[in-house]
Amino acid sequence: MKRSDRLIGITNYIIEHPMQLISLPFFAETYQAAKSSISEDLTIVNNMLQNEGLGYLESVAGASGGVKYVPQYDKQQSETYIESLCRRLEDPERLLSGGYLFMSDILGEPITVRMIGRLFATRFASLNIEAVVTVATKGIPIAYAVASFLNVPVVIVRRDPKITEGSTVSINYVSGSSRKIQTMVLTKRSLEQGAKVCIIDDFMKAGGTIDGIKSLLKEFDAEVAGIGVLAEAEDEEDERVVTDYTSLIKISNVDVRSQQIDVQKGNYFEMEE
Amino acid sequence: MKRSDRLIGITNYIIEHPMQLISLPFFAETYQAAKSSISEDLTIVNNMLQNEGLGYLESVAGASGGVKYVPQYDKQQSETYIESLCRRLEDPERLLSGGYLFMSDILGEPITVRMIGRLFATRFASLNIEAVVTVATKGIPIAYAVASFLNVPVVIVRRDPKITEGSTVSINYVSGSSRKIQTMVLTKRSLEQGAKVCIIDDFMKAGGTIDGIKSLLKEFDAEVAGIGVLAEAEDEEDERVVTDYTSLIKISNVDVRSQQIDVQKGNYFEMEE
Numbered sequence: 001m002k003r004s005d006r007l008i009g010i011t012n013y014i015i016e017h018p019m020q021l022i023s024l025p026f027f028a029e030t031y032q033a034a035k036s037s038i039s040e041d042l043t044i045v046n047n048m049l050q051n052e053g054l055g056y057l058e059s060v061a062g063a064s065g066g067v068k069y070v071p072q073y074d075k076q077q078s079e080t081y082i083e084s085l086c087r088r089l090e091d092p093e094r095l096l097s098g099g100y101l102f103m104s105d106i107l108g109e110p111i112t113v114r115m116i117g118r119l120f121a122t123r124f125a126s127l128n129i130e131a132v133v134t135v136a137t138k139g140i141p142i143a144y145a146v147a148s149f150l151n152v153p154v155v156i157v158r159r160d161p162k163i164t165e166g167s168t169v170s171i172n173y174v175s176g177s178s179r180k181i182q183t184m185v186l187t188k189r190s191l192e193q194g195a196k197v198c199i200i201d202d203f204m205k206a207g208g209t210i211d212g213i214k215s216l217l218k219e220f221d222a223e224v225a226g227i228g229v230l231a232e233a234e235d236e237e238d239e240r241v242v243t244d245y246t247s248l249i250k251i252s253n254v255d256v257r258s259q260q261i262d263v264q265k266g267n268y269f270e271m272e273e
Numbered sequence: 274m275k276r277s278d279r280l281i282g283i284t285n286y287i288i289e290h291p292m293q294l295i296s297l298p299f300f301a302e303t304y305q306a307a308k309s310s311i312s313e314d315l316t317i318v319n320n321m322l323q324n325e326g327l328g329y330l331e332s333v334a335g336a337s338g339g340v341k342y343v344p345q346y347d348k349q350q351s352e353t354y355i356e357s358l359c360r361r362l363e364d365p366e367r368l369l370s371g372g373y374l375f376m377s378d379i380l381g382e383p384i385t386v387r388m389i390g391r392l393f394a395t396r397f398a399s400l401n402i403e404a405v406v407t408v409a410t411k412g413i414p415i416a417y418a419v420a421s422f423l424n425v426p427v428v429i430v431r432r433d434p435k436i437t438e439g440s441t442v443s444i445n446y447v448s449g450s451s452r453k454i455q456t457m458v459l460t461k462r463s464l465e466q467g468a469k470v471c472i473i474d475d476f477m478k479a480g481g482t483i484d485g486i487k488s489l490l491k492e493f494d495a496e497v498a499g500i501g502v503l504a505e506a507e508d509e510e511d512e513r514v515v516t517d518y519t520s521l522i523k524i525s526n527v528d529v530r531s532q533q534i535d536v537q538k539g540n541y542f543e544m545e546e
Contacts, residue, residue, distance in 0.1 A: 007277055008321040011284040017384070048281040102439055104463055108428060110421035111290070137409045137429065144414050148383035155381060156410065166375055190377055 006031045006041050014045065014057070014069045019125065019151040023066035042067055053077050055122075071149045073122045075269075081115060082248055082265050089231075089249065092259035099233060099254045100203070101261070107141060107202060107230075116248065117145020120200065120228040123246055123268065124150065127225040130195045131155050135184065135213055139201040142230060146200050155197070157213055161185045169219045173212030184212050191220050198226035205233045207242030214242075232266060279304045279314050287318065287330070287342045292398065292424040296339035315340055326350050328395075344422045346395045348542075354388060355521055355538050362504075362522065365532035372506060372527045373476070374534070380414060380475060380503075389521065390418020392541065393473065393501040396519055397423065400498040403468045404428050408457065408486055412474040415503060419473050428470070430486055434458045442492045446485035457485050464493050471499035478506045480515030487515075505539060 001009075009031060014022070027038045046057040046067075053074025057067045085106070094102040106112055120142075129150050134143035135157040147154045161168050165187040175182050191197075199213050214224055227245035234252035247266030254261050274282075283300060300311045319330040319340075326347025330340045358379070367375040379385055393415075402423055407416035408430040420427045434441050438460040448455050464470075472486050487497055500518035507525035520539030527534050 003277065004280055004317050005321045005324070007280050008284045008318055009325055011281045012288055012325065012327065015285055015288055016387075044277050045281055048278045051278070052282055052285065054285065096439055102462075104429075104438060104460060105426070108426040108463070110417055110424070110427065113417065114289075114421065137413070137431065140410070140413045141417050141427070144383055144386065144417060148387065151383070153378070153381040154383065154414070156377075158410065165377060166369055187377060189375075190381070 001031050001033065003037070003041065006033060006038075007044060010038075010041055010045055014067075017151065018055075018069045018071050018121075018149050021060055021064075021066050021068050023064070026066070070125055071118060071121050072125065073118050078119050078122070079265065079269055082119075082269070085112070086249060086263040086265065089251075090261055090263040092261060095254065095256050095259060095261060097256060099205070099235070099256070101231065101251060101254075103202065103231070104138075107138060110141075113141045113145045114148075116142050116230055117147075117149055119248060119268065120146045120198075120246070121149030123228070124198050124226045127198070128196055129198050129225055131191060131197045132200055133157065133191075133197045133213060133217065133222075134200045135159070135209060138203070142202060143200040146198070146228065155186070155190045157216060158185045159183065165190075169216065171212065171216045171219070173208065173215060175208040175212075182212065184216050186216055186220070191217075191222060194221045194223070196223045196225050198228060199224060200228050202230045203233070204229040204231070204242065204245065204247070206239045207245075210245070211241045229266075274304050274306065276310070276314065279306060279311075280317060283311075283314055283318055287322075287340075290424065291328075291342045291344050291394075291422050294333055294337075294339050294341050296337075299339070343398055344391060344394050345398065346391050351392050351395070352538065352542055355392075355542070358385070359522060359536040359538065362524075363534055363536040365534060368527065368529050368532060368534060370529060372478070372508070372529065374504070374524060374527075376475065376504070377411075380411060383414075386414045386418045387421075389415055389503055390420075390422055392521060393419045393471075393519070394422030396501070396541065397471050397499045400471070401469055402471050402498055404464060404470045405473055406430065406464075406470045406486060406490065406495075407473045408432070408482060411476070415475060416473040419471070419501065428459070428463050430489060431458045432456065438463075442489065444485065444489045444492070446481065446488060448479075448481040455485070457489050459489055459493070464490075464495060467494045467496070469496045469498050471501060472497060473501050475503045476506070477502040477504070477515065477518065477520070479512045480518075483518070484514045502539075 024035050028035045055070050055072040132143045132147040133155045143154050167188045168185045170185040229247050231249040232247040234250045246268050248268050249266045250264045252262045297308050301308045328343050328345040331343050405416045405420040406428045416427045440461045441458045443458040502520050504522040505520040507523045519541050521541050522539045523537045525535045
């Protein structure tokens with residue numbers, strides 16, 4: 001097989017298997033090429049991934065070594081992308097009662113959701129995350145997008161136990177903004193004890209839901225290494241019960257009556273590299 | 274930029290943008306190359322995609338023409354993949370009361386879900402689908418996977434209306450197996466009138482849920498061009514209210530007491546090309 005063909009095959013394979021150690025012999029066998037040729041191919045792929053701002057190939061030396069594609073999306077491109085998402089979101093027609101924002105159309109777009117996942121994965125790639133935890137329903141697509149770039153499973157906390165899940169652990173928690181008592185449920189066999197996880201959700205106001213997830217995860221001795229929310233409502237900052245999180249978007253000055261809303265970049269872009 | 278670099282960039286772009294018409298000038302400008310060079314690149318990419326059993330590039334002639342990546346996963350590879358999924362699923366420990374099967378671990382794996390999406394997209398790619406419709410919660414990840422390959426939005430039917438959704442259309446329907454009356458809700462602005470859609474879900478017993486979705490979609494004058502379920506319970510065949518569907522997996526002879534279960538390939542593999 002020619003180099004040009006191998007480069008296409010390798011690029012596709014690597015993009016589909018991020019954060020996974022792939023051995024040189026695997027590629028050598030798949031494409032019937034010498035390991036030295038594969039090694040050169042990988043150098044070309046690595047350079048181009050970096051040029052395109054998509055991340056890099058990490059080399060792992062030794063007998064059980066190989067390469068691992070680490071998705072690291074370019075900061076400038078990320079900022080441009082989120083800026084354009086902010087412009088789409090600040091349409092006053094999106095305002096719903098309770099200070100919520102209609103985002104279902106945007107969260108229904110697979111390419112948008114994948115890009116959001118790419119950004120959180122960029123931030124969390126170095127944390128050795130073992131699972132992405134989210135709560136039904138709206139956080140699910142973003143959680144899968146993040147998980148697909150981190151190559152780890154998704155664990156879904158539910159509001160209601162389902163017969164198809166087997167035995168569960170549940171907690172009651174107080175919703176941050178409405179002060180209502182709510183329930184959260186997680187199937188016992190869905191998460192191993194002591195796992196290192198990140199929590200992903202679409203929207204955070206006071207943070208009661210995420211605080212509830214954290215309490216539930218304590219029952220599994222899980223370590224929460226990161227928290228990512230697509231949008232945070234900045235007006236709720238004073239009442240916030242969750243402080244250590246990453247947001248892509250900040251929504252503030254929501255005034256349903258005068259149809260006013262400010263949508264800005266989140267704290268994702270404030271942190272140092 | 275060298276051909277080898279362009280091939281990597283083009284492959285990545287095409288994989289991330291399936292079913293989307295991409296003009297030659299777009300690539301020519303992005304990679305600062307002559308259109309004739311890009312045209313040759315695309316021929317190489319097309320041949321390799323076909324070799325790898327991943328689909329092909331469709332050429333669209335004319336001034337507004339270009340290429341479109343049509344994901345068509347190889348039949349033999351699909352069959353091998355689903356066979357291995359069947360073997361994982363027929364573990365008697367997965368049996369839950371009510372004849373359900375524990376699949377949350379498998380549906381939590383992004384790579385598995387993406388492959389399932391790839392297979393349904395292969396079947397539905399020629400139908401000009403405009404949206405993928407699913408019902409919360411378990412069908413959501415599969416629906417996004419299908420939608421990402423078809424490059425269309427996902428629309429999520431809910432069991433309960435949410436304040437963050439705006440005005441909704443709802444219907445009551447009778448669950449096929451439990452004969453209980455249930456409710457389904459779809460936000461008005463989530464789907465355009467007259468759209469051509471496919472319905473995706475994880476599990477089908479008698480088909481009451483999917484029949485409910487179909488009724489709800491009638492309120493939007495939507496045309497249901499395809500129905501895809503990951504697993505169907507074959508024992509419920511006699512009571513089935515939905516007949517025109519594609520399944521990847523068939524579950525039969527479920528006997529919770531004797532811990533017995535048969536998991537076989539679904540009707541996906543029975544149909545002609």
